[in-house]
Amino acid sequence: xxxxxxxxxxxxxxxxxxxxxxxxxxxxxxxxxxxxxxxxxxxxxxxxxxxxxxxxxxxxxxxxxxxxxxxxxxxxxxxxxxxxxxxxxxxxxxxxxxxxxxxxxxxxxxxxxxxxxxxxxxxxxxxxxxxxxxxxxxxxxxxxxxxxxxxxxxxxxxxxxxxxxxxxxxxxxxxxxxxxxxxxxxxxxxxxxxxxxxxxxxxxxxxxxxxxxxxxxxxxxxxxxxxxxxxxxxxxxxxxxxxxxxxxxxxxxxxxxxxxxxxxxxxxxxxxxxxxxxxxxxxxxxxxxxxxxxxxxxxxxxxxxxxxxxxxxxxxxxxxxxxxxxxxxxxxxxxxxxxxxxxxxxxxxxxxxxxxxxxxxxxxxxxxxxxxxxxxxxxxxxxxxxxxxxxxxxxxxxxxxxxxxxxx
Numbered sequence: 001x002x003x004x005x006x007x008x009x010x011x012x013x014x015x016x017x018x019x020x021x022x023x024x025x026x027x028x029x030x031x032x033x034x035x036x037x038x039x040x041x042x043x044x045x046x047x048x049x050x051x052x053x054x055x056x057x058x059x060x061x062x063x064x065x066x067x068x069x070x071x072x073x074x075x076x077x078x079x080x081x082x083x084x085x086x087x088x089x090x091x092x093x094x095x096x097x098x099x100x101x102x103x104x105x106x107x108x109x110x111x112x113x114x115x116x117x118x119x120x121x122x123x124x125x126x127x128x129x130x131x132x133x134x135x136x137x138x139x140x141x142x143x144x145x146x147x148x149x150x151x152x153x154x155x156x157x158x159x160x161x162x163x164x165x166x167x168x169x170x171x172x173x174x175x176x177x178x179x180x181x182x183x184x185x186x187x188x189x190x191x192x193x194x195x196x197x198x199x200x201x202x203x204x205x206x207x208x209x210x211x212x213x214x215x216x217x218x219x220x221x222x223x224x225x226x227x228x229x230x231x232x233x234x235x236x237x238x239x240x241x242x243x244x245x246x247x248x249x250x251x252x253x254x255x256x257x258x259x260x261x262x263x264x265x266x267x268x269x270x271x272x273x274x275x276x277x278x279x280x281x282x283x284x285x286x287x288x289x290x291x292x293x294x295x296x297x298x299x300x301x302x303x304x305x306x307x308x309x310x311x312x313x314x315x316x317x318x319x320x321x322x323x324x325x326x327x328x329x330x331x332x333x334x335x336x337x338x339x340x341x342x343x344x345x346x347x348x349x350x351x352x353x354x355x356x357x358x359x360x361x362x363x364x365x366x367x368x369x370x371x372x373x374x375x376x377x378x379x380x381x382x383x384x385x386x387x388x389x390x391x392x393x394x395x396x397x398x399x400x401x402x403x404x405x406x407x408x
Contacts, residue, residue, distance in 0.1 A: 044157045044158075045156065045157045045158050046155075046156050046157040047156045047157070047158065049158065052081060052084075052090055052091045052158075053081065055091070055153060055156065055158045056077045056081065056091075056149070058156070059073075059077070059149055059152050059153070059156075060073060060074055060077065062152070065257045066255055066257065067231070068229070068231050068255070069255065072145070073145055073149075075129070076141075076142045076145045076146060077145075077146070077149060078129060079106075079129050079130070079142070080102065080146055080149075082129060083102055083105055091150075091153060091158065091159055092158070092159045092160060094150075094159075094163050095163055096163050096166040096167070098163070099143075099163055099164065099167065103139055103143065106133070106134045106138075106139045106142060107133050107134060107139060108133050109129075109130045109133065114128075115128055115129060115130050116128055116130045116131065116132055117130075117131075118131070119131065143164070146164070147162070147164040150162040150163065150164055151164075183340075183341075183342075183344070183345050183348050184345055184348035184349040184352045185337065185338075185341065185345065185346075185349045187353060187356070189334050189337065189338075190224070190349055190353070192323070192334075193220070193319055193338070194220070194221075194224075196319055196322060196323075197216060197217050197220055197221075197315075197319075198217065200213065201213050208297065210278075211278060211297065211299070212297075214274070214275060214278040215275075215278075215294070215295075215303075215311075216311070216315050217271075217274075217275075218271055218272070218274070218275040218294070219233070219294060219308065219311065219312060220312070220315070220346065221267075221268070221271040222236075222268070222271070222293075222294075223312075223343060223346035223347065223350065224346055224349060224350050224353075225264075225265055225267060225268040225271070225350065226250055226262055226264070226268060226350070226367075227346075227347045227350035227351050227354075227367055227368060228252065228254075228347065229254060229255065229344070229347060230305055230308060230309055230312075230343045230344065231305050232252045232253075232254055233293075233294060233308060233343075234294065234302070234303060234304060234305040234308050235252075235253075235305075236250075236252065236292070236293040236294065237289065237290050237291060237292055237293055238276075238281075238285040238286075238289035238290075238291050238292075238293055239285060239286070239287055239288060239289045239290055240252060240293070241264060241272060241285050241293075242285075242287060244261075247263065247264075248263075248264035248268075248269055249261045249262065249263060249264055250262045250263075250264050250268075254369050255369065258369055260366070260369050262366075262367055263367075269284075272285070279295065279299050280299070294308060308343070309342075309343055312342075312343045312346075313342065313343070316338045316339065316341045316342075317338070317339055319338050320335040320336075320338035320339045321335075323335045323338065347368075351364060351367070351368055354367065
């Protein structure tokens with residue numbers, strides 16, 4: 001009995017500590033009373049701010065036209081401010097050695113119960129800033145974002161220097177231009193997934209199950225054929241698909257508020273016609289249809305970005321379970337990839353497969369809405385097979401053929 005009371009007391013204490021931490025976390029970017037020493041000396045700052053939180057908020061305001069970017073940048077800035085609060089440091093006091101300590105913290109946030117938790121609403125007492133340790137790529141991205149924050153704060157006169165400039169291996173650690181995009185589904189795995197998505201529910205399936213099947217099929221097909229970002233998918237309306245000079249185009253406003261028109265292939269029009277049929281609509285959209293393209297279960301309300309993200313992640317997980325159930329251990333690698341996959345993987349998959357199909361780089365860049373061709377070039381895996389074939393001519397046994405077998 002006493003042991004049970006002791007455990008209950010420990011749980012209550014842990015809950016109280018977690019609630020107190022979450023309250024502090026919630027205040028970091030929403031309040032200005034962080035500490036008196038956070039404001040720079042009078043006359044130095046070129047922005048109207050009284051705390052690190054207010055200075056960071058002004059930096060985030062520069063990204064108001066790109067809500068997704070702003071959200072991602074807020075997350076990284078918030079993590080830094082929370083960590084600095086634990087160290088009793090202000091932004092202006094960050095030195096080169098602290099960057100190493102912060103990067104180590106990102107790789108293993110401790111104590112875990114105070115920093116790591118499952119996805120929760122921001123106001124939930126169980127909310128935490130991390131889902132788990134950040135991967136090397138995620139840590140690099142975090143440091144890239146924070147380097148930009150410090151560069152802006154230097155120009156704003158809020159801090160006196162940018163400690164990232166002192167990093168000897170800055171190019172390796174902060175260069176965000178990675179060699180190849182690897183987070184995509186190879187063609188055989190995508191083909192299997194698309195076949196699985198096309199498996200119709202049984203004849204006795206309820207109307208809701210049939211609707212959800214059609215919605216999943218359309219969402220994944222849309223993502224694969226037009227390479228949208230998930231925010232663009234959620235914001236798409238029926239009238240965004242329009243005809244011009246006998247050809248169909250998809251109009252979207254993407255990252256950074258950039259407007260673009262993307263050619264719609266025949267398969268996308270067939271996919272859209274089937275989805276519209278499930279909604280009780282004519283096969284082709286009209287110019288005045290301002291209604292959402294992806295919809296909730298009532299067939300009218302739009303499907304929000306968060307809900308769409310969860311729906312697609314859940315679909316990846318279900319597909320992975322089915323793949324393992326059907327093919328056993330031989331599918332372990334592919335199933336693991338499906339479980340890791342996010343909706344953005346489908347954008348990578350679409351662009352990679354278009355490149356492999358021979359779409360020219362300039363058109364691929366237009367589809368991706370990239371401002372730099374070298375960004376698009378990261379999707380070019382098409383020459384890998386030929387490189388591998390020719391490399392196989394070089395071996396330890398003389399006379400090896402292209403398949404690596406020794407000639408007799």
